[in-house]
Amino acid sequence: MDTDSKSAGLMSTDSKKRYIPWTMAAGRALLGPVLIAGAECGWNGLAMAGLVMAALVSDIFDGVLARRWGCDTAGVRLFDSMADTVFYLCTAVALWVSQPQLWRSYGWLLAVLLGMEAVRFGFDFMKFGKPASYHSYLAKMWGLVMAVAVVAAFAMGHGSVLVPVALGMGIVCDLEGLAMSVVMPLWRRDVKTLAEAWRIRAQFEQWMARRVRSGRPAFGGKQRFLLSGFIVLLSVVLVSPGLCS
Numbered sequence: 001m002d003t004d005s006k007s008a009g010l011m012s013t014d015s016k017k018r019y020i021p022w023t024m025a026a027g028r029a030l031l032g033p034v035l036i037a038g039a040e041c042g043w044n045g046l047a048m049a050g051l052v053m054a055a056l057v058s059d060i061f062d063g064v065l066a067r068r069w070g071c072d073t074a075g076v077r078l079f080d081s082m083a084d085t086v087f088y089l090c091t092a093v094a095l096w097v098s099q100p101q102l103w104r105s106y107g108w109l110l111a112v113l114l115g116m117e118a119v120r121f122g123f124d125f126m127k128f129g130k131p132a133s134y135h136s137y138l139a140k141m142w143g144l145v146m147a148v149a150v151v152a153a154f155a156m157g158h159g160s161v162l163v164p165v166a167l168g169m170g171i172v173c174d175l176e177g178l179a180m181s182v183v184m185p186l187w188r189r190d191v192k193t194l195a196e197a198w199r200i201r202a203q204f205e206q207w208m209a210r211r212v213r214s215g216r217p218a219f220g221g222k223q224r225f226l227l228s229g230f231i232v233l234l235s236v237v238l239v240s241p242g243l244c245s
Contacts, residue, residue, distance in 0.1 A: 017065075017069045017071070018069060018071040020062075020065055020069075021062040021063070021065055021066040021069075021071060021072075021076050021080070022076065022079065024058045024061070024062040024065075025058070025062050025076075025079050025080045025083040026079075026083065027058060028055045028058045028059060028062075028083045028084070028087050029082070029083040029086040029087055031051055031054065031055050031087060031090075032086050032087040032088075032089065032090025032091065033090055034051065035048060035051055035052070035090055035091055035094040036090050036093050036094045036097065038051070038094065039093075039094040039095075039097035039098040040097055042098075045098075045154045045155050045156070045157050046154075046155055048094070048098070048154040049150075049151040049152075049154040049155040052091065052147060052150050052151050052154065053147075053151060055087055055147070056143075056144075056147040056151075059080075059084060059143065059147075062076075062080060063077075063080065063135075074133070074189045077133045077135065077189045077190060078130065078131065078133045078189065080133070080135075081131065081132075081133040081135070082131065084143065085117070088146065091150055092110060095150070095153060095154075098154075099153065099157070099158065099159065101158075102153065102158070102159045102163065105159065106159070106163055106164050106167060109164055109167040109168065109171070110167060112167075112171055113167055113170045113171050113174070116170075116171055116174035116175070116178070117174060119174075119178065120132070120174050120177055120178050120181070123178060123181055123182075124181050127181060128181075128186070128187040129187075130187065132177060132180070132181055132184075132187070133189045133190070134177055134180055134189070134190065134191045134192070135189070135190050135192070136173070136176060136177070136180070136191065136192050136193060137192050137193060138169075138172070138173050138176055139173050139176075139177070141169070142166070142169040142170055142172075142173045145162065145165060145166045145169055146166040146169075146170065148162060148166075149162035149163050149165070149166040150166075176194060179194055179197075180194055180197040183197040183198055183201050184197050184200060184201065185200070185201055185204040185205075186204065188200060
């Protein structure tokens with residue numbers, strides 16, 4: 001085999017590797033409905049816990065492999081976040097089906113968490129045009145605690161102290177994410193802390209100040225259009241209660 005053929009083979013292999021993180025995230029999202037079906041069919045708790053563990057391993061290694069193979073793009077990270085959301089929403093439904101007493105005890109915490117998730121999604125979509133994908137340290141810690149709590153609940157057939165802890169951490173994580181979205185001037189993936197979000201905002205403001213000093217507009221045509229639309233939408237939201245009163 002000549003050098004060109006070897007190079008083409010290596011490029012083909014690398015190209016195929018780029019699809020593996022996408023496939024792992026998609027598989028994790030598909031495990032969610034499988035969990036619901038298992039709960040409806042009365043599957044063994046250990047089997048359900050094993051599915052959650054498989055999803056956790058997938059969540060850890062899809063990012064590791066994506067960084068190693070140089071395909072850790074914004075699209076991959078955003079899809080990874082959406083897959084996590086789908087999986088854990090399905091997990092909550094599966095627990096509700098198999099262990100309704102769990103949500104009778106902690107349903108109010110779950111309701112607050114889901115409400116915060118909805119507020120975050122709505123705000124992010126209004127400001128950035130797509131959901132945030134920060135993958136903060138707190139979010140990673142929450143995902144791990146939530147996975148352990150769910151595995152224990154399925155394996156033991158009842159909840160543990162980790163369930164309210166995980167739900168409480170989720171609420172705090174959503175508050176952090178919402179604060180980061182308020183601070184962030186533009187969409188950015190993998191912002192690990194609120195302090196990092198503040199640094200990005202400060203750098204953006206310095207960039208804007210340099211553009212203004214140089215006589216160039218702070219925003220281009222598309223940015224001005226989006227900013228104008230955001231201001232109009234905000235004005236409607238603020239004025240509408242007065243019109244309805």
